[in-house]
Amino acid sequence: MKYISTRGSAAALDFEGVTLAGLASDGGLYIPESWPRFSDNEIAEMAGLPYAELAVRIMAPFTAGSLTEEELRGLCHAAYGSFAHDAVTPLVQFDQQHWLLELFHGPTLAFKDVALQLLGRLFENFLSRSDDHLTIVGATSGDTGSAAIDAVAGRERIDIFMLHPEGRVSEVQRRQMTTVLAPNVHNIAIDGSFDDAQAMVKRMFTDPSMATSHGGRFRITAVNSINWARLMAQVVYYFAAALQLGAPQRKIAFSVPTGNFGDVFAGYVAAQMGLPIERLIVATNVNDILHRALSSGDYSAGTVTPTAAPSMDIQVSSNFERLLFDAGGRDGAALAEQMRGFEASKAMQLTNAQREGASALFTSARVTPEEMVKAMRWASDHCGEIIDPHTAIGLYAACSMEIDAAMPIVTLATAHPAKFPDAVSEATGQHPELPARLGNLFEREERFDSLPGTYEAVRDYVAQRATESA
Numbered sequence: 001m002k003y004i005s006t007r008g009s010a011a012a013l014d015f016e017g018v019t020l021a022g023l024a025s026d027g028g029l030y031i032p033e034s035w036p037r038f039s040d041n042e043i044a045e046m047a048g049l050p051y052a053e054l055a056v057r058i059m060a061p062f063t064a065g066s067l068t069e070e071e072l073r074g075l076c077h078a079a080y081g082s083f084a085h086d087a088v089t090p091l092v093q094f095d096q097q098h099w100l101l102e103l104f105h106g107p108t109l110a111f112k113d114v115a116l117q118l119l120g121r122l123f124e125n126f127l128s129r130s131d132d133h134l135t136i137v138g139a140t141s142g143d144t145g146s147a148a149i150d151a152v153a154g155r156e157r158i159d160i161f162m163l164h165p166e167g168r169v170s171e172v173q174r175r176q177m178t179t180v181l182a183p184n185v186h187n188i189a190i191d192g193s194f195d196d197a198q199a200m201v202k203r204m205f206t207d208p209s210m211a212t213s214h215g216g217r218f219r220i221t222a223v224n225s226i227n228w229a230r231l232m233a234q235v236v237y238y239f240a241a242a243l244q245l246g247a248p249q250r251k252i253a254f255s256v257p258t259g260n261f262g263d264v265f266a267g268y269v270a271a272q273m274g275l276p277i278e279r280l281i282v283a284t285n286v287n288d289i290l291h292r293a294l295s296s297g298d299y300s301a302g303t304v305t306p307t308a309a310p311s312m313d314i315q316v317s318s319n320f321e322r323l324l325f326d327a328g329g330r331d332g333a334a335l336a337e338q339m340r341g342f343e344a345s346k347a348m349q350l351t352n353a354q355r356e357g358a359s360a361l362f363t364s365a366r367v368t369p370e371e372m373v374k375a376m377r378w379a380s381d382h383c384g385e386i387i388d389p390h391t392a393i394g395l396y397a398a399c400s401m402e403i404d405a406a407m408p409i410v411t412l413a414t415a416h417p418a419k420f421p422d423a424v425s426e427a428t429g430q431h432p433e434l435p436a437r438l439g440n441l442f443e444r445e446e447r448f449d450s451l452p453g454t455y456e457a458v459r460d461y462v463a464q465r466a467t468e469s470a
């Protein structure tokens with residue numbers, strides 16, 4: 001399998017290349033040259049497979065040429081063996097139509113673990129082949145950071161630098177990052193927003209004094225969902241849920257609490273691969289750039305409003321570029337031009353082709369804080385389920401859609417409620433307990449450095465501590 005950049009000018013790479021590179025050298029994102037497609041018969045034969053085996057079936061076409069099936073199988077069993085639930089992503093019923101796909105049974109209690117437990121192992125496998133060293137630089141609105149740190153802490157040949165917006169992640173989220181004291185883990189609290197932190201990370205990838213891809217000293221890569229391998233791993237649970245609810249004979253809708261457009265784009269990929277998905281509901285909070293883009297074509301970034309669902313407090317959704325590329329006719333040169341315009345003015349208009357391509361599968365909804373609370377109460381009062389604020393946004397959007405009552409709608413439960421105890425207990429009166437496996441999180445020593453919100457400060461910090469590429 002070959003991968004091409006959404007901006008058309010970076011060289012095509014194989015799976016190993018795109019996993020280690022993260023962002024393409026032309027500033028674009030990698031996407032498969034063409035979508036592998038399963039027939040209905042092939043999909044029907046996947047029913048009942050254990051999760052790790054299903055993962056091998058779905059991911060083998062994407063990793064071909066870089067991993068043997070046996071290598072992929074070994075990595076999948078190790079990654080998904082780290083989950084606290086044997087089904088890995090169990091499906092829970094709300095009512096006749098609504099279902100919950102619990103993606104939070106990994107080590108750090110958010111769906112990010114599903115992809116990152118695999119990605120950490122992919123990095124280690126690929127680096128051992130070339131005996132090279134990797135510098136991971138990431139920005140997190142909360143959950144990516146802890147999941148990435150758990151996935152690579154203590155691994156040889158990897159240093160991780162994780163930026164989080166100071167004071168804008170929950171205490172549980174912060175402690176899950178800062179209490180990991182492995183020497184290859186560097187936590188940085190930035191005086192700024194998530195978008196500021198993400199912009200610095202993107203700049204470092206193309207900084208000639210830093211990134212080997214531009215002549216610098218460090219082999220820098222991304223663990224944000226701009227890394228293709230993350231999206232690939234997330235495709236699997238769309239298949240897992242749909243198969244349980246009767247696919248390929250029956251069509252399924254999904255509602256996805258969305259920030260960087262990674263998780264819901266994985267659903268788009270599943271549909272391109274032949275999974276019968278009727279609708280993908282893009283649920284946003286009041287930071288609604290994606291809702292505006294999908295409903296009116298207006299992709300313009302405002303300022304971020306902090307909410308009780310911080311992992312969705314995003315105004316620039318990196319992975320949206322992948323949809324604009326694929327749905328808009330795969331014209332890299334035209335998209336590069338469009339994205340340059342966006343980077344200059346923080347606003348752009350979708351083309352007609354992009355709008356039509358997107359509306360075939362996506363519907364969007366903007367959910368207010370009051371509606372989010374209503375959804376948490378409904379789940380608790382009517383179904384005995386405690387859900388987190390992000391999941392509640394997805395559930396509210398799912399319930400507000402006009403969709404045939406016979407069509408199952410699966411809401412993705414992206415985080416465990418105990419990651420956001422204050423918002424949950426305020427809404428439901430119930431205090432969600434941390435699972436025992438997180439142990440003494442609140443007693444453990446924390447370690448992080450605070451930096452001003454300037455690129456230079458972060459660049460110098462990384463340059464002083466990272467290991468040079470071989």
Ligand SMILES: *Cc1c(COP(=O)(O)O)cnc(C)c1O
Nearest residue numbers: 143259260261262263311414415
């Ligand atoms: C990361 C995250 C999201 C947003 O996912 P994207 O892939 O960025 O759209 C939603 N909910 C939770 C709990 C998250 O951690």
